[in-house]
Amino acid sequence: MSAPPPAERREAWGFLLVFVFLAAGIALGGLRYFQHRQADARSSAHTELETIADLKIQQIVNWRKERLTDANLILGNPSLALEALNILDQPESARTMQMFTGWLDLLLQGSPFERALLLDDKLNLRLVYPEGASRALTEDARRSAEEALRTQQLVVTDLHGSENGRQVYLDFVVPLVVRRVGTNDNALAAGLDPSRADRSAGVLVLKLNAHDFLFPLVQTWPTASSTAETLLVRREGQEVLYLNELRHQPGTAMNLRRPLSGARLPAAMGLRGEKVLGEGVDYRGVRVVAAVRPVPDTPWVMVAKVDEAELYAPLRREALAVGTVILALLLASALAVTLLWRQHNERFLQAQLAVEREQRATAERAELTLREAEARIRKMLVMAPVPMCHLNRDGMLAFRNERFVQVFGYTVEDVPTLAEWWQLAFPDPQYRQWAIERWDEAVRHAAAGERDIAAVDYKVTCNNGDERMVEISGIMLGEELLVTFIDVTERKLAQETMRKFNGELELRVRQRTAELEASMKELDAFAYSVSHDLRAPLRHVSGFAELLRASAGPRLPDQSRHYLEEITGSATQMGRLIDDLLRFSRMGRTELRQERLELAGLVEESIQQLGSEINGRNILWKKNPLPAVQADPALLRQVLVNLLANAIKYTRPRDPAMIEIGCASGNGQETVIFVRDNGVGFDMQYGDKLFGVFQRLHAEEEFEGTGVGLANVRRIIARHGGRTWAEGKVNEGATFYFSLPSHQP
């Protein structure tokens, strides 16, 4: 398993750190708590020890008091003193001995004193009670006896070892004094001045074995404890003397000594008078909790102590237990976390592995596909129907396809680089120069960011000498070029032909236009001529005929006058014809002005223009709503005038004449207008003749007219792109229609 990635490792370290901190925290907390508990234990132990010490001390004091009482009782009893005196006086008297012993029995029966020793006033041992007990007497005892004799007071010795060293005694030395003064026993008891010649009979040394009561008292412990003890010490010089048998060391009673200077020895501290705060190091060198109390009326100090170890043992056990549990838990959790993390890691890595494997597989597949695609594309390039080549940055023709070779005939050997291409394909040096410049320019432009090499037509010379027009272009791919060649020879030829053809066409069109313009001009001139030159003679004919009539008219015969009229009439008619013809021809030549016209208004204008014709006539006009149209206003007015004039003319026999103008429903493409009248109508058979020039369907005598009006209408409407037609019935009126294309405004 490979190392976990850095992020994971960091994570692990993080966890570890947290764990460490946690553990430290717990440990610290535990420690403080433990210490606190220790202190508590210590203080409570101390209190307990004090209590025990106090208790024991109280007991010792009581016991001592009792013994003192006992001793004082003996001291106060004169009988014993008397008997003692008797013994002194009659040492061999068995009877006195018996008496004394009897007294001793009485006094000492059941008392804790081990033995009593009677000493005479010379400190000679006279009696031992009980009989047979040891007669040993230490130096201390003797000294005390001496003092008692002297002072005639009770003397209590301190604890001291026996002759053989194995026993420890406390002596109560009672002087036996016979008081001379009175018989007042109370006075004796009061300890009267020995200078009143009292007689000392001796002393009675009451020996108290410490082992009997005192030591057991000291040494017992109220509660079950493995190390606790109380002990008594007293100062001897610069040393601490241990008075009783110590628990932890045998043979120490009155034996063991320690230096008084011991800094932490509770006994020493107590003897020095220092306050013992509780802790210390005892005679064994073991740490203890101690309570030290002086025993009143004695030089003793009692030390109640217990080993710290014992005190703390339960705590330690507890701490250990808890500590172990916590540690175990921490370890367990650490382990669990580690395991989980490991597992997670493993899973992660496995997943990664799987992914990698898959990726590799995909990559391989992709590569395969790519290679196949490459091969396909390469094949396509090679087989492409357009000559192509690939120029790398050294100008080498790195690749050219089959068509290239086919079309130009240059193989790989012929044209390895661009240089050969220029040489072979452009044999003419001047043209080659031009081609190179154009090519370089196009490539420069492409390099500047346009990518496409602009297509330019070049005349390429093939291997077999053919010249072909080729459009060469391509694109830039980084620093390399893909160049395509498109043979445009045919196209160019076609273009040329087209251009020539167009040119010719244009020429022809221009010629025709010129011819047209010329003919138009001729027509203009012609019309001008006609209008002027033709009219003049007409005018003359008319004029002179009139003059003739005016001058000779009255004198002429009717026939001659008639002939004159005919001459004038014809001349006038001719004039009208000329006018109409001129107008008709003008119709074709003027430009068409397309305007939006309101037909209704135009109709009104036309009617007004024909005012003279309408004069005196009874005409009923039916003017329907008319739309607006796109047309030349002047020309369209001409149309309306002509149509209305016709209507007016041909309804002359009618009274009233009914002329209707309206709009017929045409398809959406054109607007159809009609003029209907109730006039003489016409024969539909000849309907198409109506609109012909100079065509008339009525004789001149019936209705004047030149027959140009409708021809004009047709011409004008035709120029607008519309149609003209008519319906009629002989004697039942006629309707003339014209249509105009409706331009969407």
Add this chain to the structure above:
Amino acid sequence: MTLKRMLLVEDNDRDLELTLAALEEFHLANAVDVARDGVEALDYLYVRGQFADRPPGQPIVVLLDIKMPRLNGREVLRRIKADPQFKHLPVVMFTSSREEPDLAECYLLGVNAYVVKPVDFLQFAAAVKQVGAFWGLLNELPSPPELP
């Protein structure tokens, strides 16, 4: 000092005769001077050439035909209107041409009236009469500037 005379510029004999006959009917023939073409018209106005000895004074109206040899009516009109001396002279085109170009150009040149000669003589006569009456009798002219 100034006689009320009209200048008639007409090249055609017949037209001339007819016009004069018409004017005669209204007794205006005596007040008419005739020039046979454009050149003569100008000669008359400038009192030179064959008209050098004509009585002084400017005509109250010039009746001008268009189609004439040498100088045509339009030219005459242009020159008349170009010359400060004659600019004020009323000029009436009296012609058989109703061609739009003629009309337009004459008005552009500042012609005072354009009358087309009717073919019908009666109408012709009426037109002449109206023109003559109007320009000869009715129309007011400013005082002509002094002739050089």
